[in-house]
Amino acid sequence: MNAWERFKKRFIPTSGNDPLSVDEACFWQVDMHSHLLPGVDDGVKDPEQTLICLQQMVAWGIQRIITTPHVSRDWYPNTSAMLREGQIQLQALADANDIPIQIDVAAEYMLDEFFPDLLNADDLLTFGAERYLLIETGWVAAPQQLEDILFRIQTRGYTPILAHPERYTYYHNDEATLARIRDVGCLFQLNWLSLTGRYGNKVRTQAQRILKNNWVDFIGSDMHRPEDLPALGSLFNLPEYELLRTQPLRNMTLVSQ
Secondary structure (H helix, E strand, O other): OOHHHHHHHHHOOOOOOOHHHOOOOOOOOEEOOEOOOOOOOOOOOOHHHHHHHHHHHHHOOOOEEEEOOEEEOOOEOOOHHHHHHHHHHHHHHHHHOOOOOEEEEOOEEEOOOOHHHHHHOOOOOOEOOOOEEEEEOOOOOOOOOHHHHHHHHHHOOOEEEEEOHHHOHHHOOOHHHHHHHHHOOOEEEEEOOHHHOOOOHHHHHHHHHHHHOOOOOEEEOOEOOHHHHHHHHHHHHOHHHHHHHHOOOOHHHHOOO
């Protein structure tokens, strides 16, 4: 019994509608937010876990994965060189196991006090011709001078994408600030787990609000481990799944880049 079969036996029901059996459900084709490099952050722990995740993503129709390990000086001081080497190893792992998928690496950058050093040095991992840069902010309080940071990112030639804006509780009752962030040129990436209720009802409600505003530029799994897969698969049976088709998604533009 291989890793995938062991996972299915442990986590997937043997009767009823199996959300993990939906073929080509990910019409967006590219997943641009995940944590699939083993052992570099709070994502997958080993190659076996990575393989389980890759196999399911391919079964759902994902053709390319841009995995995005955390980069923060205090918690995950990953370097660009280390992550690029990890991408080579991860693509080799997929190829060796006959998994037909293109794997690239970028990063999810915390806007901490050390981020400006990376920005000034142009030592940032991006994706797409637009030099998309995935960023996140802290969980406790709204970031100070965010518009200034976004402006500096843009003047260096990058296109900022705010990861999972629906999860920042300090924006739950401040739609005007989110609108302003978007107006100054920052794109939004929604976690599809948020639409399933994985992070609670308040986050799900905020995700629905962002959908209603047509603010979803990218949909991403933000997958950290195989145990995320059943929740991810549950999206395909929800009304929000069809609403994703109405969004200005840019994922598909990344298929051949």
